Amino acid sequence: GESVGLHLPTLSVQEGDNSIINCAYSNSASDYFIWYKQESGKGPQFIIDIRSNMDKRQGQRVTVLLNKTVKHLSLQIAATQPGDSAVYFCAENRNSGYSTLTFGKGTMLLVSP
Amino acid sequence: NAGVTQTPKFQVLKTGQSMTLQCAQDMNHEYMSWYRQDPGMGLRLIHYSVGAGITDQGEVPNGYNVSRSTTEDFPLRLLSAAPSQTSVYFCASSQNRVEKLFFGSGTQLSVL
Numbered sequence: 156g157e158s159v160g161l162h163l164p165t166l167s168v169q170e171g172d173n174s175i176i177n178c179a180y181s182n183s184a185s186d187y188f189i190w191y192k193q194e195s196g197k198g199p200q201f202i203i204d205i206r207s208n209m210d211k212r213q214g215q216r217v218t219v220l221l222n223k224t225v226k227h228l229s230l231q232i233a234a235t236q237p238g239d240s241a242v243y244f245c246a247e248n249r250n251s252g253y254s255t256l257t258f259g260k261g262t263m264l265l266v267s268p
Numbered sequence: 269n270a271g272v273t274q275t276p277k278f279q280v281l282k283t284g285q286s287m288t289l290q291c292a293q294d295m296n297h298e299y300m301s302w303y304r305q306d307p308g309m310g311l312r313l314i315h316y317s318v319g320a321g322i323t324d325q326g327e328v329p330n331g332y333n334v335s336r337s338t339t340e341d342f343p344l345r346l347l348s349a350a351p352s353q354t355s356v357y358f359c360a361s362s363q364n365r366v367e368k369l370f371f372g373s374g375t376q377l378s379v380l
Contacts, residue, residue, distance in 0.1 A: 163308070187367070198272075198358050198371035199311070244310060253365035254299075254318060255326060260310040 163242065165263045174232040176262045178245035183226060187248035189256065190219060190230045194241045202230070202243075232264075240266045270294050272372035274359050280378045281349040289344040289375050291359030299362045300342040301369070304328065304355040311358065317342055318365065349379045 168174050180188070186207040191199035205212045205219045205228075212219050218231040228245050242263050246256040275290045293300065301316035303326075313326030317336040331353060333345040342361075346353060356376050360369040 189366075189368070191371075198360075198373045199369075201368050201370065204368060246311075248366050253367065254316060254324070255313055256366045256369065257327075258303075258310040258312070260308060 163261050163263045165265060167265045167267065168235050170235060170237060170266055170268050172235050174235045174239070174264060174266075176230045176232075176243050176264065178228040178230075178259050178262075180226050180228060180245070180247045180259075182247065182249045182257075183223070185247040185249050187253065188219070188221060188228050189246045190217075190228075191244045191246065191258075192239075192241045193244065193261070199244060235264075235266050237266045237268055240264055272359055272361055272370055274357075274372035274375050276375060277373070278376050280380065281346075282380055283350060285349050286345070286347050287349065289346075289357055289359075289377070291342045291344065291372060292340050293342075293359075293361040293370075294340065295361065295363070295370070296339060297361035297363050297370070298339065299365050299369075300336065301326070301360050301366075302332070302334065302342070302344045303358045303360065304353075305358060305374075306355050314344065314357075349377075351379045353377065354379045 189204040190202040193199045203214045203219050216233045220229045242261045244261045246258045272293045298319045302314040303311040305311045312328045315334040317323045358374050359372045362369045
């Protein structure tokens, strides 16, 4: 979920588990969504994206689900690995020009061996 | 292929000083943007450009200027640095507007 204040919500899982990171977006007119992974000291790295005319999209070990009815986005990571430990951000495009992204505050994923 | 290159990686300024954060991409991307990242605030858009000669403001543009004279470069200027501009700054580019934005490694700026 989204953070409140300075503390990121944290999801702790064991290696090999499946992880689900959630994101609530604010604008019902948003039509493009994207997930990023950010490791400590690095820039955000693209994971997967989805348009509003879809409700599911799969990548390698990752799946994004979109529920427009409740304005909810989730990222599922299969067989989570220690290398998946990072902060995960969702972002939405709110304007028709596809010129700006609005980011959520992030969720920290901690994977224990 | 270097991708998005930001310089410097670290910078310390005194209040009132000016400086330019450099951003260059070698992917021939039309779209470039600048974000700042503060603890608990996520990434916030400062300015963006959809092509050479075109720039526009994002969510937090005050205190920053940009220009886009070439496709490759998109510098961010702080004319008179303030402590509130202490942050990590990221430059990003993409081929098709905000789809699959590709980020640089960031510049950590401290204003004393």
